Amino acid sequence: MESYSGRDNVLQYRAQRAFQKIMTEACEELGLDRATWLLQQGGDGELAILPAGTSERAVVTRLTPIVDRLLREHNRGLAPEARIRLRIGVHEGLVHLDGANGYPGEAVVTVCRLIDSPQLKAALRQFPGAAVALIVSDRIHQDVVRHYQDLRPEHFRRVSATVPEKDFEAIAWIYVPGENIAGDAEAKDRNESRRPPGNSREGSGDAGRRSRVPTPQPLPGGQVFSNITSHGINAFGNGNVISTSGTHDTTDPRRSDS
Structure with missing residues:
Protein backbone atom coordinates (compact mmCIF):
# COMPACT_ATOMS: atom_id res chain seq x y z
CA MET A 1 0.00 0.00 0.00
CA GLU A 2 1.22 3.46 -0.89
CA SER A 3 1.96 5.79 2.05
CA TYR A 4 0.93 3.19 4.63
CA SER A 5 3.40 4.25 7.31
CA GLY A 6 2.12 7.82 7.19
CA ARG A 7 -1.32 6.76 8.45
CA ASP A 8 -2.32 6.80 12.08
CA ASN A 9 -3.29 3.59 13.89
CA VAL A 10 -6.98 3.81 13.00
CA LEU A 11 -6.34 4.40 9.30
CA GLN A 12 -3.81 1.54 9.16
CA TYR A 13 -6.38 -0.77 10.75
CA ARG A 14 -9.06 0.27 8.25
CA ALA A 15 -6.65 -0.01 5.31
CA GLN A 16 -5.70 -3.58 6.25
CA ARG A 17 -9.35 -4.63 6.46
CA ALA A 18 -10.17 -2.95 3.14
CA PHE A 19 -7.13 -4.56 1.49
CA GLN A 20 -8.23 -8.08 2.48
CA LYS A 21 -11.83 -7.43 1.44
CA ILE A 22 -10.84 -6.10 -1.99
CA MET A 23 -8.36 -8.91 -2.69
CA THR A 24 -10.99 -11.51 -1.73
CA GLU A 25 -13.60 -9.89 -3.99
CA ALA A 26 -11.13 -9.67 -6.88
CA CYS A 27 -10.21 -13.35 -6.60
CA GLU A 28 -13.85 -14.38 -6.44
CA GLU A 29 -14.58 -12.36 -9.58
CA LEU A 30 -11.67 -14.12 -11.34
CA GLY A 31 -12.62 -17.55 -10.08
CA LEU A 32 -9.41 -17.90 -8.07
CA ASP A 33 -9.49 -19.69 -4.72
CA ARG A 34 -7.64 -17.29 -2.42
CA ALA A 35 -7.89 -19.83 0.42
CA THR A 36 -5.29 -21.97 -1.40
CA TRP A 37 -2.72 -19.16 -1.57
CA LEU A 38 0.27 -19.32 0.76
CA LEU A 39 0.42 -15.85 2.30
CA GLN A 40 3.15 -14.03 4.19
CA GLN A 41 1.57 -10.89 5.62
CA GLY A 42 3.49 -7.64 5.92
CA GLY A 43 1.03 -5.13 7.37
CA ASP A 44 0.97 -2.88 4.32
CA GLY A 45 0.71 -5.81 1.90
CA GLU A 46 1.43 -9.47 1.41
CA LEU A 47 3.63 -11.97 -0.40
CA ALA A 48 1.46 -14.61 -2.08
CA ILE A 49 2.69 -17.97 -3.37
CA LEU A 50 0.07 -19.22 -5.81
CA PRO A 51 -0.62 -22.96 -6.16
CA ALA A 52 0.38 -25.00 -9.19
CA GLY A 53 -2.21 -24.85 -11.92
CA THR A 54 -3.16 -21.22 -11.31
CA SER A 55 -3.76 -19.38 -14.58
CA GLU A 56 -0.80 -17.04 -15.05
CA ARG A 57 -2.73 -15.27 -17.78
CA ALA A 58 -5.60 -14.47 -15.40
CA VAL A 59 -3.28 -13.30 -12.63
CA VAL A 60 -1.08 -11.14 -14.87
CA THR A 61 -3.63 -9.59 -17.21
CA ARG A 62 -6.95 -9.58 -15.32
CA LEU A 63 -6.23 -9.24 -11.60
CA THR A 64 -4.74 -5.75 -11.72
CA PRO A 65 -7.60 -4.08 -13.68
CA ILE A 66 -10.17 -5.65 -11.34
CA VAL A 67 -8.31 -4.52 -8.22
CA ASP A 68 -7.94 -1.06 -9.72
CA ARG A 69 -11.71 -0.81 -10.31
CA LEU A 70 -12.59 -2.11 -6.83
CA LEU A 71 -10.15 0.30 -5.20
CA ARG A 72 -11.46 3.30 -7.10
CA GLU A 73 -14.97 2.40 -5.96
CA HIS A 74 -13.71 2.03 -2.39
CA ASN A 75 -11.79 5.32 -2.46
CA ARG A 76 -14.69 7.38 -3.78
CA GLY A 77 -15.63 10.03 -1.24
CA LEU A 78 -12.76 9.22 1.14
CA ALA A 79 -10.26 11.79 2.37
CA PRO A 80 -6.90 11.58 0.55
CA GLU A 81 -5.13 10.16 3.62
CA ALA A 82 -7.67 7.31 3.83
CA ARG A 83 -7.50 6.21 0.19
CA ILE A 84 -5.72 2.99 -0.74
CA ARG A 85 -3.42 2.64 -3.73
CA LEU A 86 -1.47 -0.54 -4.43
CA ARG A 87 1.69 -1.69 -6.15
CA ILE A 88 1.44 -5.22 -7.53
CA GLY A 89 4.40 -7.33 -8.67
CA VAL A 90 4.36 -10.68 -10.48
CA HIS A 91 7.27 -13.07 -11.08
CA GLU A 92 7.70 -16.82 -11.42
CA GLY A 93 10.30 -19.31 -10.23
CA LEU A 94 11.21 -22.03 -7.75
CA VAL A 95 10.28 -21.47 -4.11
CA HIS A 96 10.85 -23.59 -1.00
CA LEU A 97 7.47 -24.00 0.66
CA ASP A 98 8.83 -25.45 3.91
CA GLY A 99 11.08 -22.59 5.00
CA ALA A 100 11.55 -22.07 8.74
CA ASN A 101 10.87 -18.33 8.51
CA GLY A 102 9.10 -17.64 5.25
CA TYR A 103 9.52 -18.88 1.67
CA PRO A 104 13.17 -19.05 0.58
CA GLY A 105 13.93 -18.61 -3.10
CA GLU A 106 15.45 -16.20 -5.58
CA ALA A 107 12.03 -15.69 -7.17
CA VAL A 108 10.69 -14.37 -3.86
CA VAL A 109 13.59 -11.97 -3.49
CA THR A 110 13.12 -10.74 -7.05
CA VAL A 111 9.40 -9.99 -6.78
CA CYS A 112 9.96 -8.19 -3.45
CA ARG A 113 12.67 -6.03 -5.03
CA LEU A 114 10.45 -5.26 -8.03
CA ILE A 115 7.60 -4.11 -5.79
CA ASP A 116 9.97 -1.82 -3.86
CA SER A 117 11.72 -0.35 -6.90
CA PRO A 118 11.60 3.45 -7.15
CA GLN A 119 10.60 3.07 -10.81
CA LEU A 120 7.28 1.46 -9.82
CA LYS A 121 6.67 3.95 -7.01
CA ALA A 122 7.26 6.82 -9.44
CA ALA A 123 4.81 5.29 -11.94
CA LEU A 124 2.04 5.24 -9.33
CA ARG A 125 2.76 8.86 -8.39
CA GLN A 126 2.74 9.85 -12.05
CA PHE A 127 -0.94 8.94 -12.38
CA PRO A 128 -2.82 10.21 -9.31
CA GLY A 129 -6.13 9.01 -10.76
CA ALA A 130 -4.99 5.39 -10.85
CA ALA A 131 -5.36 3.06 -7.89
CA VAL A 132 -2.87 0.36 -8.97
CA ALA A 133 0.49 0.09 -10.72
CA LEU A 134 1.68 -3.32 -11.91
CA ILE A 135 5.25 -4.48 -12.46
CA VAL A 136 6.11 -7.83 -14.05
CA SER A 137 9.48 -9.44 -14.61
CA ASP A 138 10.88 -9.66 -18.11
CA ARG A 139 10.19 -13.42 -18.09
CA ILE A 140 6.50 -12.88 -17.30
CA HIS A 141 6.26 -10.20 -19.96
CA GLN A 142 7.79 -12.46 -22.59
CA ASP A 143 5.77 -15.54 -21.61
CA VAL A 144 2.38 -13.94 -21.00
CA VAL A 145 1.94 -10.26 -21.89
CA ARG A 146 3.30 -10.19 -25.42
CA HIS A 147 1.45 -13.36 -26.49
CA TYR A 148 -2.06 -12.30 -25.41
CA GLN A 149 -4.11 -9.17 -25.95
CA ASP A 150 -5.92 -9.00 -22.60
CA LEU A 151 -3.68 -5.99 -21.88
CA ARG A 152 -2.11 -4.07 -24.74
CA PRO A 153 1.62 -4.90 -24.71
CA GLU A 154 2.50 -1.51 -26.17
CA HIS A 155 1.11 0.14 -23.02
CA PHE A 156 3.80 -1.46 -20.86
CA ARG A 157 6.93 0.56 -20.14
CA ARG A 158 10.23 -1.28 -20.13
CA VAL A 159 12.41 -0.21 -17.19
CA SER A 160 15.57 -1.17 -15.44
CA ALA A 161 14.20 -1.76 -11.95
CA THR A 162 16.85 -0.95 -9.38
CA VAL A 163 17.19 -1.08 -5.62
CA PRO A 164 20.76 0.21 -5.18
CA GLU A 165 20.97 -0.42 -1.44
CA LYS A 166 20.16 -4.10 -2.11
CA ASP A 167 22.49 -4.32 -5.13
CA PHE A 168 19.51 -5.28 -7.29
CA GLU A 169 18.88 -4.47 -10.95
CA ALA A 170 16.63 -6.26 -13.42
CA ILE A 171 14.69 -5.58 -16.61
CA ALA A 172 10.98 -5.31 -15.87
CA TRP A 173 7.77 -3.91 -17.35
CA ILE A 174 5.32 -1.49 -15.74
CA TYR A 175 1.62 -1.12 -16.49
CA VAL A 176 -0.96 1.31 -15.10
CA PRO A 177 -4.62 0.42 -15.85
CA GLY A 178 -6.28 2.94 -18.15
CA GLU A 179 -3.01 4.74 -18.90
CA ASN A 180 -0.48 4.50 -21.72
CA ILE A 181 2.60 4.76 -19.55
CA ALA A 182 4.85 3.74 -22.44
CA GLY A 183 3.45 6.48 -24.69
CA ASP A 184 3.95 9.11 -21.99
CA ALA A 185 7.58 8.03 -21.62
CA GLU A 186 8.14 8.26 -25.39
CA ALA A 187 6.61 11.75 -25.51
CA LYS A 188 8.87 12.87 -22.67
CA ASP A 189 11.91 11.45 -24.45
CA ARG A 190 10.97 13.32 -27.64
CA ASN A 191 10.60 16.58 -25.75
CA GLU A 192 13.96 16.05 -24.07
CA SER A 193 15.63 15.36 -27.42
CA ARG A 194 14.39 18.70 -28.80
CA ARG A 195 16.13 20.68 -26.09
CA PRO A 196 19.53 22.22 -26.85
CA PRO A 197 22.40 20.16 -25.43
CA GLY A 198 24.10 21.23 -22.23
CA ASN A 199 22.86 23.29 -19.33
CA SER A 200 24.15 26.65 -20.55
CA ARG A 201 21.60 29.39 -21.10
CA GLU A 202 23.61 30.82 -23.96
CA GLY A 203 21.48 31.18 -27.04
CA SER A 204 18.27 32.02 -25.15
CA GLY A 205 17.04 35.33 -23.84
CA ASP A 206 18.83 38.68 -23.85
CA ALA A 207 21.97 37.19 -22.31
CA GLY A 208 22.21 34.69 -25.14
CA ARG A 209 21.69 37.34 -27.80
CA ARG A 210 24.34 39.55 -26.28
CA SER A 211 26.78 36.67 -26.06
CA ARG A 212 26.55 36.07 -29.81
CA VAL A 213 27.23 39.72 -30.78
CA PRO A 214 30.92 40.04 -31.76
CA THR A 215 32.92 42.58 -29.81
CA PRO A 216 33.77 45.51 -32.12
CA GLN A 217 37.50 45.92 -32.76
CA PRO A 218 38.98 49.43 -33.30
CA LEU A 219 40.29 50.17 -36.78
CA PRO A 220 43.75 51.63 -37.21
CA GLY A 221 43.59 55.38 -36.81
CA GLY A 222 39.82 55.40 -36.22
Whole structure:
Protein backbone atom coordinates (compact mmCIF):
# COMPACT_ATOMS: atom_id res chain seq x y z
CA MET A 1 0.00 0.00 0.00
CA GLU A 2 1.22 3.46 -0.89
CA SER A 3 1.96 5.79 2.05
CA TYR A 4 0.93 3.19 4.63
CA SER A 5 3.40 4.25 7.31
CA GLY A 6 2.12 7.82 7.19
CA ARG A 7 -1.32 6.76 8.45
CA ASP A 8 -2.32 6.80 12.08
CA ASN A 9 -3.29 3.59 13.89
CA VAL A 10 -6.98 3.81 13.00
CA LEU A 11 -6.34 4.40 9.30
CA GLN A 12 -3.81 1.54 9.16
CA TYR A 13 -6.38 -0.77 10.75
CA ARG A 14 -9.06 0.27 8.25
CA ALA A 15 -6.65 -0.01 5.31
CA GLN A 16 -5.70 -3.58 6.25
CA ARG A 17 -9.35 -4.63 6.46
CA ALA A 18 -10.17 -2.95 3.14
CA PHE A 19 -7.13 -4.56 1.49
CA GLN A 20 -8.23 -8.08 2.48
CA LYS A 21 -11.83 -7.43 1.44
CA ILE A 22 -10.84 -6.10 -1.99
CA MET A 23 -8.36 -8.91 -2.69
CA THR A 24 -10.99 -11.51 -1.73
CA GLU A 25 -13.60 -9.89 -3.99
CA ALA A 26 -11.13 -9.67 -6.88
CA CYS A 27 -10.21 -13.35 -6.60
CA GLU A 28 -13.85 -14.38 -6.44
CA GLU A 29 -14.58 -12.36 -9.58
CA LEU A 30 -11.67 -14.12 -11.34
CA GLY A 31 -12.62 -17.55 -10.08
CA LEU A 32 -9.41 -17.90 -8.07
CA ASP A 33 -9.49 -19.69 -4.72
CA ARG A 34 -7.64 -17.29 -2.42
CA ALA A 35 -7.89 -19.83 0.42
CA THR A 36 -5.29 -21.97 -1.40
CA TRP A 37 -2.72 -19.16 -1.57
CA LEU A 38 0.27 -19.32 0.76
CA LEU A 39 0.42 -15.85 2.30
CA GLN A 40 3.15 -14.03 4.19
CA GLN A 41 1.57 -10.89 5.62
CA GLY A 42 3.49 -7.64 5.92
CA GLY A 43 1.03 -5.13 7.37
CA ASP A 44 0.97 -2.88 4.32
CA GLY A 45 0.71 -5.81 1.90
CA GLU A 46 1.43 -9.47 1.41
CA LEU A 47 3.63 -11.97 -0.40
CA ALA A 48 1.46 -14.61 -2.08
CA ILE A 49 2.69 -17.97 -3.37
CA LEU A 50 0.07 -19.22 -5.81
CA PRO A 51 -0.62 -22.96 -6.16
CA ALA A 52 0.38 -25.00 -9.19
CA GLY A 53 -2.21 -24.85 -11.92
CA THR A 54 -3.16 -21.22 -11.31
CA SER A 55 -3.76 -19.38 -14.58
CA GLU A 56 -0.80 -17.04 -15.05
CA ARG A 57 -2.73 -15.27 -17.78
CA ALA A 58 -5.60 -14.47 -15.40
CA VAL A 59 -3.28 -13.30 -12.63
CA VAL A 60 -1.08 -11.14 -14.87
CA THR A 61 -3.63 -9.59 -17.21
CA ARG A 62 -6.95 -9.58 -15.32
CA LEU A 63 -6.23 -9.24 -11.60
CA THR A 64 -4.74 -5.75 -11.72
CA PRO A 65 -7.60 -4.08 -13.68
CA ILE A 66 -10.17 -5.65 -11.34
CA VAL A 67 -8.31 -4.52 -8.22
CA ASP A 68 -7.94 -1.06 -9.72
CA ARG A 69 -11.71 -0.81 -10.31
CA LEU A 70 -12.59 -2.11 -6.83
CA LEU A 71 -10.15 0.30 -5.20
CA ARG A 72 -11.46 3.30 -7.10
CA GLU A 73 -14.97 2.40 -5.96
CA HIS A 74 -13.71 2.03 -2.39
CA ASN A 75 -11.79 5.32 -2.46
CA ARG A 76 -14.69 7.38 -3.78
CA GLY A 77 -15.63 10.03 -1.24
CA LEU A 78 -12.76 9.22 1.14
CA ALA A 79 -10.26 11.79 2.37
CA PRO A 80 -6.90 11.58 0.55
CA GLU A 81 -5.13 10.16 3.62
CA ALA A 82 -7.67 7.31 3.83
CA ARG A 83 -7.50 6.21 0.19
CA ILE A 84 -5.72 2.99 -0.74
CA ARG A 85 -3.42 2.64 -3.73
CA LEU A 86 -1.47 -0.54 -4.43
CA ARG A 87 1.69 -1.69 -6.15
CA ILE A 88 1.44 -5.22 -7.53
CA GLY A 89 4.40 -7.33 -8.67
CA VAL A 90 4.36 -10.68 -10.48
CA HIS A 91 7.27 -13.07 -11.08
CA GLU A 92 7.70 -16.82 -11.42
CA GLY A 93 10.30 -19.31 -10.23
CA LEU A 94 11.21 -22.03 -7.75
CA VAL A 95 10.28 -21.47 -4.11
CA HIS A 96 10.85 -23.59 -1.00
CA LEU A 97 7.47 -24.00 0.66
CA ASP A 98 8.83 -25.45 3.91
CA GLY A 99 11.08 -22.59 5.00
CA ALA A 100 11.55 -22.07 8.74
CA ASN A 101 10.87 -18.33 8.51
CA GLY A 102 9.10 -17.64 5.25
CA TYR A 103 9.52 -18.88 1.67
CA PRO A 104 13.17 -19.05 0.58
CA GLY A 105 13.93 -18.61 -3.10
CA GLU A 106 15.45 -16.20 -5.58
CA ALA A 107 12.03 -15.69 -7.17
CA VAL A 108 10.69 -14.37 -3.86
CA VAL A 109 13.59 -11.97 -3.49
CA THR A 110 13.12 -10.74 -7.05
CA VAL A 111 9.40 -9.99 -6.78
CA CYS A 112 9.96 -8.19 -3.45
CA ARG A 113 12.67 -6.03 -5.03
CA LEU A 114 10.45 -5.26 -8.03
CA ILE A 115 7.60 -4.11 -5.79
CA ASP A 116 9.97 -1.82 -3.86
CA SER A 117 11.72 -0.35 -6.90
CA PRO A 118 11.60 3.45 -7.15
CA GLN A 119 10.60 3.07 -10.81
CA LEU A 120 7.28 1.46 -9.82
CA LYS A 121 6.67 3.95 -7.01
CA ALA A 122 7.26 6.82 -9.44
CA ALA A 123 4.81 5.29 -11.94
CA LEU A 124 2.04 5.24 -9.33
CA ARG A 125 2.76 8.86 -8.39
CA GLN A 126 2.74 9.85 -12.05
CA PHE A 127 -0.94 8.94 -12.38
CA PRO A 128 -2.82 10.21 -9.31
CA GLY A 129 -6.13 9.01 -10.76
CA ALA A 130 -4.99 5.39 -10.85
CA ALA A 131 -5.36 3.06 -7.89
CA VAL A 132 -2.87 0.36 -8.97
CA ALA A 133 0.49 0.09 -10.72
CA LEU A 134 1.68 -3.32 -11.91
CA ILE A 135 5.25 -4.48 -12.46
CA VAL A 136 6.11 -7.83 -14.05
CA SER A 137 9.48 -9.44 -14.61
CA ASP A 138 10.88 -9.66 -18.11
CA ARG A 139 10.19 -13.42 -18.09
CA ILE A 140 6.50 -12.88 -17.30
CA HIS A 141 6.26 -10.20 -19.96
CA GLN A 142 7.79 -12.46 -22.59
CA ASP A 143 5.77 -15.54 -21.61
CA VAL A 144 2.38 -13.94 -21.00
CA VAL A 145 1.94 -10.26 -21.89
CA ARG A 146 3.30 -10.19 -25.42
CA HIS A 147 1.45 -13.36 -26.49
CA TYR A 148 -2.06 -12.30 -25.41
CA GLN A 149 -4.11 -9.17 -25.95
CA ASP A 150 -5.92 -9.00 -22.60
CA LEU A 151 -3.68 -5.99 -21.88
CA ARG A 152 -2.11 -4.07 -24.74
CA PRO A 153 1.62 -4.90 -24.71
CA GLU A 154 2.50 -1.51 -26.17
CA HIS A 155 1.11 0.14 -23.02
CA PHE A 156 3.80 -1.46 -20.86
CA ARG A 157 6.93 0.56 -20.14
CA ARG A 158 10.23 -1.28 -20.13
CA VAL A 159 12.41 -0.21 -17.19
CA SER A 160 15.57 -1.17 -15.44
CA ALA A 161 14.20 -1.76 -11.95
CA THR A 162 16.85 -0.95 -9.38
CA VAL A 163 17.19 -1.08 -5.62
CA PRO A 164 20.76 0.21 -5.18
CA GLU A 165 20.97 -0.42 -1.44
CA LYS A 166 20.16 -4.10 -2.11
CA ASP A 167 22.49 -4.32 -5.13
CA PHE A 168 19.51 -5.28 -7.29
CA GLU A 169 18.88 -4.47 -10.95
CA ALA A 170 16.63 -6.26 -13.42
CA ILE A 171 14.69 -5.58 -16.61
CA ALA A 172 10.98 -5.31 -15.87
CA TRP A 173 7.77 -3.91 -17.35
CA ILE A 174 5.32 -1.49 -15.74
CA TYR A 175 1.62 -1.12 -16.49
CA VAL A 176 -0.96 1.31 -15.10
CA PRO A 177 -4.62 0.42 -15.85
CA GLY A 178 -6.28 2.94 -18.15
CA GLU A 179 -3.01 4.74 -18.90
CA ASN A 180 -0.48 4.50 -21.72
CA ILE A 181 2.60 4.76 -19.55
CA ALA A 182 4.85 3.74 -22.44
CA GLY A 183 3.45 6.48 -24.69
CA ASP A 184 3.95 9.11 -21.99
CA ALA A 185 7.58 8.03 -21.62
CA GLU A 186 8.14 8.26 -25.39
CA ALA A 187 6.61 11.75 -25.51
CA LYS A 188 8.87 12.87 -22.67
CA ASP A 189 11.91 11.45 -24.45
CA ARG A 190 10.97 13.32 -27.64
CA ASN A 191 10.60 16.58 -25.75
CA GLU A 192 13.96 16.05 -24.07
CA SER A 193 15.63 15.36 -27.42
CA ARG A 194 14.39 18.70 -28.80
CA ARG A 195 16.13 20.68 -26.09
CA PRO A 196 19.53 22.22 -26.85
CA PRO A 197 22.40 20.16 -25.43
CA GLY A 198 24.10 21.23 -22.23
CA ASN A 199 22.86 23.29 -19.33
CA SER A 200 24.15 26.65 -20.55
CA ARG A 201 21.60 29.39 -21.10
CA GLU A 202 23.61 30.82 -23.96
CA GLY A 203 21.48 31.18 -27.04
CA SER A 204 18.27 32.02 -25.15
CA GLY A 205 17.04 35.33 -23.84
CA ASP A 206 18.83 38.68 -23.85
CA ALA A 207 21.97 37.19 -22.31
CA GLY A 208 22.21 34.69 -25.14
CA ARG A 209 21.69 37.34 -27.80
CA ARG A 210 24.34 39.55 -26.28
CA SER A 211 26.78 36.67 -26.06
CA ARG A 212 26.55 36.07 -29.81
CA VAL A 213 27.23 39.72 -30.78
CA PRO A 214 30.92 40.04 -31.76
CA THR A 215 32.92 42.58 -29.81
CA PRO A 216 33.77 45.51 -32.12
CA GLN A 217 37.50 45.92 -32.76
CA PRO A 218 38.98 49.43 -33.30
CA LEU A 219 40.29 50.17 -36.78
CA PRO A 220 43.75 51.63 -37.21
CA GLY A 221 43.59 55.38 -36.81
CA GLY A 222 39.82 55.40 -36.22
CA GLN A 223 37.18 54.85 -33.59
CA VAL A 224 34.38 52.32 -33.20
CA PHE A 225 31.15 52.80 -31.23
CA SER A 226 28.68 49.96 -30.69
CA ASN A 227 25.31 49.44 -28.93
CA ILE A 228 25.06 53.08 -27.80
CA THR A 229 21.75 54.61 -26.73
CA SER A 230 21.80 58.37 -26.40
CA HIS A 231 19.33 60.59 -24.53
CA GLY A 232 20.05 64.27 -24.93
CA ILE A 233 23.33 65.72 -26.20
CA ASN A 234 26.32 63.49 -25.44
CA ALA A 235 29.93 63.29 -26.51
CA PHE A 236 31.72 60.07 -27.44
CA GLY A 237 35.41 59.66 -27.99
CA ASN A 238 37.51 62.66 -28.93
CA GLY A 239 34.94 65.46 -28.79
CA ASN A 240 32.30 63.88 -31.07
CA VAL A 241 28.81 65.33 -30.59
CA ILE A 242 25.41 63.82 -31.50
CA SER A 243 22.19 65.87 -31.28
CA THR A 244 18.89 64.54 -29.94
CA SER A 245 17.40 64.56 -33.44
CA GLY A 246 20.09 62.23 -34.69
CA THR A 247 21.62 64.95 -36.90
CA HIS A 248 25.34 65.46 -36.52
CA ASP A 249 26.44 68.84 -35.19
CA THR A 250 28.89 70.09 -37.82
CA THR A 251 30.36 72.83 -35.69
CA ASP A 252 33.12 70.52 -34.51
CA PRO A 253 35.63 69.71 -37.28
CA ARG A 254 36.89 66.76 -35.26
CA ARG A 255 33.62 64.77 -35.75
CA SER A 256 34.12 61.19 -36.77
CA ASP A 257 31.57 59.04 -38.63
CA SER A 258 33.34 55.79 -37.90
